[in-house]
Amino acid sequence: MAQAAEEMTEQDISAEDTQINEFLTFMLSGEEYGVDILRVQEIKGWDEVTSIPNMPDYIRGVINLRGTIVPIIDLRRRFELETLEYGPTTVVIVLRVVSEGHADRTMGIVVDGVSDVYQVKTDDLKHSPDFGTAVDTEFVKGIASVEDKMVILLEIDHMLNSRELSVPDTVSDD
Numbered sequence: 001m002a003q004a005a006e007e008m009t010e011q012d013i014s015a016e017d018t019q020i021n022e023f024l025t026f027m028l029s030g031e032e033y034g035v036d037i038l039r040v041q042e043i044k045g046w047d048e049v050t051s052i053p054n055m056p057d058y059i060r061g062v063i064n065l066r067g068t069i070v071p072i073i074d075l076r077r078r079f080e081l082e083t084l085e086y087g088p089t090t091v092v093i094v095l096r097v098v099s100e101g102h103a104d105r106t107m108g109i110v111v112d113g114v115s116d117v118y119q120v121k122t123d124d125l126k127h128s129p130d131f132g133t134a135v136d137t138e139f140v141k142g143i144a145s146v147e148d149k150m151v152i153l154l155e156i157d158h159m160l161n162s163r164e165l166s167v168p169d170t171v172s173d174d
Contacts (some may be wrong), residue, residue, distance in 0.1 A: 019122045023144075025151055026093065026111040029081040033111075034118065034153045036142070039095045041106065043114055046090040060110060063092075070094060072108040073160065089113035097160045107160050118151065120144045125153065 023034035049061030049072050058077035062069050072092060076083055092108040099105065125142040141157035144151045 020119050021122065023118050023120060023153060025115040027113050027115055028075055028111050032115055032149065032151045034151050035095065035156050037158060041094040042095055043090045044094065046086045046092060065094065068106055070106050070108050070138040072102060072110060095156055098157050099161045118146045132163060
């Protein structure tokens with residue numbers, strides 16, 4: 001009996017070591033990216049935004065989401081990809097962003113379309129390769145192989161809290 005209890009404890013511990021995370025994936029210029037599904041508040045079809053003067057071109061503007069002013073970031077522009085006209089599959093993924101020393105913020109990202117939800121074991125998450133200084137991977141949490149394809153998992157807290165994105169804080173405080 002004691003041996004069975006010991007084996008169960010070992011199984012419970014090893015199960016905890018292999019944590020499963022869920023990621024909402026989306027398409028952007030033919031590549032599949034993912035964000036932690038626990039950060040996703042909602043997915044909205046593209047609608048016009050209110051432009052704010054003197055913002056970087058990748059900050060499309062703001063929307064009023066049930067009384068909350070939400071900055072909208074175009075990830076194609078942010079990642080310096082070819083810009084396309086928004087189509088019927090273009091969506092805004094509204095995310096909760098955690099920032100050190102500040103209250104959580106709500107921000108939206110414009111993507112080509114939502115793809116799927118994947119479960120990824122922590123052990124299956126690989127660090128992004130070192131490309132030297134030619135490619136900036138500061139926003140990449142890691143890369144996961146899912147169903148014979150590579151999914152780039154984004155570090156949204158860092159990506160949406162960089163110095164360039166601190167400007168919308170002043171917009172929502174007015």
